[in-house]
Amino acid sequence: MAVSAPQQNVVGDAVASLAYEALEISKSFGGAKALDGVSVDFRPGEIHTLVGENGAGKSTLLRVMSGIYERDGGELRLGGESLERLTPREAQHRGIYLVPQEPTLMPHLSALENLFVGIIPRGRLPFTVDWKRMRESAGDYFAQLGLAIDPRQRAETLSIAQQQQLECARALVHNCSVIFFDEPTSPLTAHEAEMLFALMRRLRERNFTLGFISHRLDEVLELSDRITVLRDARVVATMDAADASRELLVNEMVGHQVTIQRRHARAAQSDDVALSVQQLQREGEFHNISFEVHRGEVLGLAGLVGSGRTEIAETIFGLRHAEAGRITLEGHQLVRHSPRSCIDRGLIYLSEDRGRNGIFADVQLPENVSSAIVPRLPRLRGLLNRRVEQRLAGEAMERTQVRALRRDVPIRSLSGGNQQKALFARWLLAEPKVAIFDEPTRGVDVGAKADIYALIDGLARDGVAIIVISSELEELTWICDRVIAVYEGHVTGELSGEQITVAALGRLIVEEGGA
Amino acid sequence: MTTAPSPSPLLSARPAGVGQRSARRTLSRLLAMRELQLVLVTVVIFAITTAHASTFISAGNISFLLADAMAVAVIAVGQTIVVLTRGIDLSVAPILGTAALAVGFLAQNHNLTPLEGLPLALAIGAAMGLGNGFMVALAGIPPIIATLGSLAIYSGVQAIVAHSQEVVTLPPAYFNLGNGDAINGIPYLALIGAGVAIAFALILWRTRFGRSIYAVGNNAEAARRAGINVSRVTVSSYVLCGALAGLGGLIFLAHVGSADSTTGTDSNIQLTAIAATLIGGTTLTGGKGGVIGSFLAAIFLEVALAALVEFRLNPIWEPAGVGVMILLAVLADPTTGRPSLRSALRMLLQSQRART
Amino acid sequence: MAEGPARIRRGLRLNSEQWWMTSLAVLLAAELLYFSLGVQGFWGGGTGMLNQTEYFLDIGIMAIGVGFVIFAGDIDLSCGAMASFVGIVMAELWKQGVEIWVAALIAVLIAALIGLIHGLIITLFRLESLLVTLASQFILGSLATAIGGGYPPYGFPHAFTSIAGTGSVGPIPAQIIIFAVIGWFSVLLVHRTAFGRSLVLLGHNRDAARYTGVNVSWTRVRAFVLSGLFAGIAGIVIAATYNSVRDDLGDSLLLPAITAVVLGGVDIFGGRGHMAGVLFATFVLGFLYQGLLIEGISQLTANMVGGGVLVVALALKIGLERRGGGLSFAHRLRARFSPGGVP
The missing domain is CATH 3.40.50.300 (P-loop containing nucleotide triphosphate hydrolases)
Structure with missing residues (x-):
C-alpha cells in the first residue's frame, strides 16, 4: 500500500x-x-x-x-x-x-x-x-x-x-x-x-x-x-x-x-470489626492507609483510576505484598496471605477487570461459578461430585438472577451484566464474611445494575462487611453507609450517612478536601 | 556512528555525554549488550584454554572452529528472524538435510559445482519455508505445532530424496569450500557466514521490511492497524529462515563431505540453532534481539565446547554444556525484571508457608 | 431475528469437544478397517492388531505426561531425553545389584524429582517452559550417556520384561492394561479432581485463576512433576519392551507424543480439550504408524504421514473455529503472552 x-x-x-x-x-x-x-x-x-x-x-x-x-x-x-x-x-x-x-x-x-x-x-x-x-x-x-x-x-x-x-x-x-x-x-x-x-x-x-x-x-x-x-x-x-x-x-x-436508588436504609450496623487495615504501605502505590469495616456495613472506597484504590484492595486480598502495615480479618492478623487463604477465611475480592481477571471466557457457567471454591467442592470417593457442583452453582446463579438460556454454555456468550452476576454467584458460593467489590457495575446494563445493588444490600443485611470501589460517585451515594476517599495513594477524607453526596465526594477524590 | 534508533543494543546505546558519570553509564550499558558479552567471554575462554594447551590458538584450530560453527550459525540467523516475529521453526533440520542431499547427489553424479548448488539449496529451503509460513500465517496454526508437523513431513521428504542412498564422494571443490582457508586462519565458510549475518543485520536494522519484522514481533495487532501486512511479513520470515537453512545444508555438505537420509535431524541441529538464538539475546516473546548475537553465540558455543574437550572433559558433556549455557544466558539478561536467585528462594519459602 | 441461526451455530461450537472426539473415533475406525482389509499381517485375527500396540503405547504414556503440562499452557521438551535417562538409570542400578522393580521405582522417582526441578525453575524465575525444558533436554542427554557409557546393560529378568513389556493376559497385551490404568487415572485426575480443575482453569486464564485463589505456581509445578513421572514410566516400558536400554532410546518419542496431545484436541495454549482425546489420538496415530510400517513404508515416511494428519487436522479445526466466531488465534496468543499481572 x-x-x-x-x-x-x-x-x-x-x-x-x-x-x-x-x-x-x-x-x-x-x-x-x-x-x-x-x-x-x-x-x-x-x-x-x-x-x-x-x-x-x-x-x-x-x-x-x-x-x-x-x-x-x-x-x-x-x-x-x-x-x-x-x-x-x-x-x-x-x-x-x-x-x-x-x-x-x-x-x-x-x-x-x-x-x-x-x-x-x-x-x-x-x-x-x-x-x-x-x-x-x-x-x-x-x-x-x-x-x-x-x-x-x-x-x-x-x-x-x-x-x-x-x-x-x-x-x-x-x-x-x-x-x-x-x-x-x-x-x-x-x-x-x-x-x-x-x-x-x-x-x-x-x-x-x-x-x-x-x-x-x-x-x-x-x-x-x-x-x-x-x-x-x-x-x-x-x-x-x-x-x-x-x-x-x-x-x-x-x-x-x-x-430509585436512594440509599438503602439499613438498621444500625454492629460494632464488630470484620476487617481492619492499619498503616498499609506499598512504595509508589499507597501509604499510610488505615480503616475498619464492620459487619453489615457497606464501606465505599472512592478515588480516581490510578489513585491506589485497586492496589489497596489487591494487597488486602494477598495479590500484592505490603511493605508495611497490618491487616486483621475477624481478629486474625493476615501474614503472608494468598488469595486462597483469604477466600478460605472468608475474604473475597471481585476484580475490576472482568475480562482479564474475572471470567474464564471459554469455560462453562457452572465451572466458572464454582472456581473459587474448588478445594471445598463435595467429593465422592475422592472425585469431584459434578452433580452436587452443578446444583450448588445453579442455586447461586438463581440467587444472583443470572439469565442464560442454558447452563452448559461458555460464560463469554453472556452479556456483561449476566457475566457480572455469574461472578457474584461465584463469590456468594465462597460464603464471604468480608467482600471487596471493585467496580461492581462496570460495563453492566441498567437493569442488572439495580439487581447488583440489591445483592450488595442483601449481603450487608446478612451481616457481611462490604467494601465497594467505584468511579461512579452516584453509585457510592446510593449504596454506602460510609465512604473513604483516596487520592494519589493516601486517604483524603471520610464521609458517612447523609454527608455522602456527589459534590462532597467529588471534592475529596481530587484532594480539595485536604487530608 | 550517529545514534540511529534501533532495538539493537549495539546501536541504541546512547552517545557518551559529558562527564564521568555518563561515561560510566555508557560503559555499563555497553557491558549489558549481549553481543559484547559474547565476544568478551569467547576471548576469555580462548585465553584460558590457550594457557592450558597452547595449540588451541593456532591458526589451524581457529580456522577449524570457525568453519565448524558456520552451519549452526547460518541456521541460527534464520531462526532469529522467525523468533523475532514471535514464531519458532522446529523444521530447519530436515530442510538442511534435504538441501544437502539434493545438492550432494547432483554433485556426486553430475558434477554440480558449489556455485551452481547455491541457488538450488536456497530454492529448496525457501520452498519448504514457504510451506511453514502458509501454515502459520494463513491456516493460523500455532508456530510450534505447525513446524512440529513440518519437521515430520520434511523428514519424510528428506528420506524420499535420499532414496536409501548416501552422498559419499564429492568433487574436490566442495572440500576446498568447506575446509579451506581464504586467508590464513579465516576459512571461506566463515566469510560466508559473517557475510550472511552482517547482511541480515543490515536488513533487520536498516530496511522497512526489517523494521516491520520487529513491529510484528512487538505487537502484531498494533502492526496490523498501522498498515503493516502482518501475514506477508510472517510468511517472509519463514521463507528467509528456510532459505538460510538451505544454505546451511550446502555449508554442512561442504564441511562434512557427506549426507544421508537423517543428516541434520540425527544431531537435532534445529535445537542447537534455537539455543544459539536464545543465548544470543533474542527473546521467545518476540520483537527483541538480533542476528549478530545469534551468530556470535553459535561461535561461542563451538569455542566453549572445544575448550571443554581441551580440558579433558568427555565430549559426552557437550550437550549438557549447551543446556547450562541456555539457562545462564537467560538468567543473565538484566532487562527482564526477573527475580534474583535470592528473592526467588524467598518466594518459594513464602508460598510454602502460605500453603500450610 | 438472527437469534435462530446464531444459536444453532453456537450449539455446534459448544460441542466442539465431543465433535472432535467423534471425528477421532471415525478416523480410527476407518484406519483400522483400511489396514485390516488392505494390509497383509495387520489384522492377525485381532490379537495381531492388539499386539501392534506394544510399539506405540509408550508414546501414549509420554503424551499423557506432556498433556498435563500443555493443559496448563506450558510445554515440556525434555520428556524424550527423560525417558532415555530413566531407562539408563534403572539398568545401571540393576547392574549394581538392586532388585529390578526397586530400580525401576527409584528411576521413576528421580524423573519426578527432575520434573519438580523444572517446575520450580520455571515458576520461580519466570522463565519460558520451552526454554528451560529445552536446556534440560540437552543436560539429560549428556547425563544418560555419561551414566550408561558405551554398553549399557541389557537382558533384564523375564518377569520384568513380560509384565512391563511384551507379556499378555490372555489375548490382551500387558501394556494395554498398564495404559488403560494410567489413562483412566489421568482422565480422572484432570477432569474430576480439584488439582485437575485448577490446572484447566489456569490454562484458560492464568490471571483470572490467580484472582480466584488458584495457586498458579504450585499447580504448574505439579504438572511438571507429573510430566517427569510419566516420561519416566514410558522409559521403563520402553526398556522392558526392547529388553535393553540406550541413551537415546526415548528421544524419538517426544515429537509423536506432543503430536498425540495436540491431535487429541488439547489446545496448545492451555485449558481447552479433554485427556480422553489424548488417549484416542494415541491409538489413531499409533495404528497409523504401524499400519504404514507393515505396509512396507519406511519409518520416516510414516512420520511424514503423521505430521500431515496433525497439520491438516489442526488447520481444519482452526478454520472451523474462526468461522464459528470462536476466539481467534491472535486473541488467544495475546492472552497467552499478556503481562503476567502484578508482581
Whole structure:
C-alpha cells in the first residue's frame, strides 16, 4: 500500500480537517445492545465530548468510528462522503485516529520508530529507511506538540502520560486530522492531564476534529465545545458546553432513575470489626492507609483510576505484598496471605477487570461459578461430585438472577451484566464474611445494575462487611453507609450517612478536601 | 556512528555525554549488550584454554572452529528472524538435510559445482519455508505445532530424496569450500557466514521490511492497524529462515563431505540453532534481539565446547554444556525484571508457608 | 431475528469437544478397517492388531505426561531425553545389584524429582517452559550417556520384561492394561479432581485463576512433576519392551507424543480439550504408524504421514473455529503472552 511519507508540516499550521458524522449507528454484543441508533457529529476546530455512565456506549461509538468494531447498522460520513466497511487501516488512511485508553505501543522499539510504524519513510537506496528524515520530522512533531520525549528512548521505558502523548504525535505523523481520545485522563495525574489538555487545545486551534471521552465532569466542562450525553446505548442530549452545567449533565447521564436508588436504609450496623487495615504501605502505590469495616456495613472506597484504590484492595486480598502495615480479618492478623487463604477465611475480592481477571471466557457457567471454591467442592470417593457442583452453582446463579438460556454454555456468550452476576454467584458460593467489590457495575446494563445493588444490600443485611470501589460517585451515594476517599495513594477524607453526596465526594477524590 | 534508533543494543546505546558519570553509564550499558558479552567471554575462554594447551590458538584450530560453527550459525540467523516475529521453526533440520542431499547427489553424479548448488539449496529451503509460513500465517496454526508437523513431513521428504542412498564422494571443490582457508586462519565458510549475518543485520536494522519484522514481533495487532501486512511479513520470515537453512545444508555438505537420509535431524541441529538464538539475546516473546548475537553465540558455543574437550572433559558433556549455557544466558539478561536467585528462594519459602 | 441461526451455530461450537472426539473415533475406525482389509499381517485375527500396540503405547504414556503440562499452557521438551535417562538409570542400578522393580521405582522417582526441578525453575524465575525444558533436554542427554557409557546393560529378568513389556493376559497385551490404568487415572485426575480443575482453569486464564485463589505456581509445578513421572514410566516400558536400554532410546518419542496431545484436541495454549482425546489420538496415530510400517513404508515416511494428519487436522479445526466466531488465534496468543499481572 502506498502510504505517502509524512508531510513536513510547518509548525502550527492549520490543517484541512473534515467533519465526521455518525448516523443511526447500532451495534450489539452477544444480544446486548451497545449502541442503539446513535447519531453524533464531530466538527473541525471543536472538541466534542461524549459523557455517560460506564456501559453507556461511548467507547463503543468511538471504536466503531475508528474501524475497530464493525457496525451492525447506520452510516458513517466523513466530509459528506459515506464510508463503507471501515477497517482500522482504512480509518487511519482516511485520517481518523483513536488514542486508546491504554496506549498500544511497541514496547521494545524506540519512541521514534513507534511514531512511524507502518509509514516508515524510504531512504535513497531501495528498501532502506530514511532515519535522518524520521529524526528530523519527529523533532518537528514533538516541537509542534510541545512534547519532551527523547526519540531514542524505548517505549517500554516511557511513562503512561508520555505514551499517550506519543500516540497523539502518531496521529499527526499519520496525517490524521480526526483524533479521538478514549478516556485518556484516567491513568494520568492532574498535572499530566493538564498537559494533555494543553495539547488538545493546540490541536483545536489548528482546526483538528477532536472527540473526547471523560468521566471527570469538571474537565469536560472546562475543555469541551460541545457535549453529547449517552445513556443506555442512546444519545439523550447534545448541547453547547456553554449551556451545560454539572447538575444538568449528571441528570442527563443518570436519567430519572436517580431517585430509585436512594440509599438503602439499613438498621444500625454492629460494632464488630470484620476487617481492619492499619498503616498499609506499598512504595509508589499507597501509604499510610488505615480503616475498619464492620459487619453489615457497606464501606465505599472512592478515588480516581490510578489513585491506589485497586492496589489497596489487591494487597488486602494477598495479590500484592505490603511493605508495611497490618491487616486483621475477624481478629486474625493476615501474614503472608494468598488469595486462597483469604477466600478460605472468608475474604473475597471481585476484580475490576472482568475480562482479564474475572471470567474464564471459554469455560462453562457452572465451572466458572464454582472456581473459587474448588478445594471445598463435595467429593465422592475422592472425585469431584459434578452433580452436587452443578446444583450448588445453579442455586447461586438463581440467587444472583443470572439469565442464560442454558447452563452448559461458555460464560463469554453472556452479556456483561449476566457475566457480572455469574461472578457474584461465584463469590456468594465462597460464603464471604468480608467482600471487596471493585467496580461492581462496570460495563453492566441498567437493569442488572439495580439487581447488583440489591445483592450488595442483601449481603450487608446478612451481616457481611462490604467494601465497594467505584468511579461512579452516584453509585457510592446510593449504596454506602460510609465512604473513604483516596487520592494519589493516601486517604483524603471520610464521609458517612447523609454527608455522602456527589459534590462532597467529588471534592475529596481530587484532594480539595485536604487530608 | 550517529545514534540511529534501533532495538539493537549495539546501536541504541546512547552517545557518551559529558562527564564521568555518563561515561560510566555508557560503559555499563555497553557491558549489558549481549553481543559484547559474547565476544568478551569467547576471548576469555580462548585465553584460558590457550594457557592450558597452547595449540588451541593456532591458526589451524581457529580456522577449524570457525568453519565448524558456520552451519549452526547460518541456521541460527534464520531462526532469529522467525523468533523475532514471535514464531519458532522446529523444521530447519530436515530442510538442511534435504538441501544437502539434493545438492550432494547432483554433485556426486553430475558434477554440480558449489556455485551452481547455491541457488538450488536456497530454492529448496525457501520452498519448504514457504510451506511453514502458509501454515502459520494463513491456516493460523500455532508456530510450534505447525513446524512440529513440518519437521515430520520434511523428514519424510528428506528420506524420499535420499532414496536409501548416501552422498559419499564429492568433487574436490566442495572440500576446498568447506575446509579451506581464504586467508590464513579465516576459512571461506566463515566469510560466508559473517557475510550472511552482517547482511541480515543490515536488513533487520536498516530496511522497512526489517523494521516491520520487529513491529510484528512487538505487537502484531498494533502492526496490523498501522498498515503493516502482518501475514506477508510472517510468511517472509519463514521463507528467509528456510532459505538460510538451505544454505546451511550446502555449508554442512561442504564441511562434512557427506549426507544421508537423517543428516541434520540425527544431531537435532534445529535445537542447537534455537539455543544459539536464545543465548544470543533474542527473546521467545518476540520483537527483541538480533542476528549478530545469534551468530556470535553459535561461535561461542563451538569455542566453549572445544575448550571443554581441551580440558579433558568427555565430549559426552557437550550437550549438557549447551543446556547450562541456555539457562545462564537467560538468567543473565538484566532487562527482564526477573527475580534474583535470592528473592526467588524467598518466594518459594513464602508460598510454602502460605500453603500450610 | 438472527437469534435462530446464531444459536444453532453456537450449539455446534459448544460441542466442539465431543465433535472432535467423534471425528477421532471415525478416523480410527476407518484406519483400522483400511489396514485390516488392505494390509497383509495387520489384522492377525485381532490379537495381531492388539499386539501392534506394544510399539506405540509408550508414546501414549509420554503424551499423557506432556498433556498435563500443555493443559496448563506450558510445554515440556525434555520428556524424550527423560525417558532415555530413566531407562539408563534403572539398568545401571540393576547392574549394581538392586532388585529390578526397586530400580525401576527409584528411576521413576528421580524423573519426578527432575520434573519438580523444572517446575520450580520455571515458576520461580519466570522463565519460558520451552526454554528451560529445552536446556534440560540437552543436560539429560549428556547425563544418560555419561551414566550408561558405551554398553549399557541389557537382558533384564523375564518377569520384568513380560509384565512391563511384551507379556499378555490372555489375548490382551500387558501394556494395554498398564495404559488403560494410567489413562483412566489421568482422565480422572484432570477432569474430576480439584488439582485437575485448577490446572484447566489456569490454562484458560492464568490471571483470572490467580484472582480466584488458584495457586498458579504450585499447580504448574505439579504438572511438571507429573510430566517427569510419566516420561519416566514410558522409559521403563520402553526398556522392558526392547529388553535393553540406550541413551537415546526415548528421544524419538517426544515429537509423536506432543503430536498425540495436540491431535487429541488439547489446545496448545492451555485449558481447552479433554485427556480422553489424548488417549484416542494415541491409538489413531499409533495404528497409523504401524499400519504404514507393515505396509512396507519406511519409518520416516510414516512420520511424514503423521505430521500431515496433525497439520491438516489442526488447520481444519482452526478454520472451523474462526468461522464459528470462536476466539481467534491472535486473541488467544495475546492472552497467552499478556503481562503476567502484578508482581
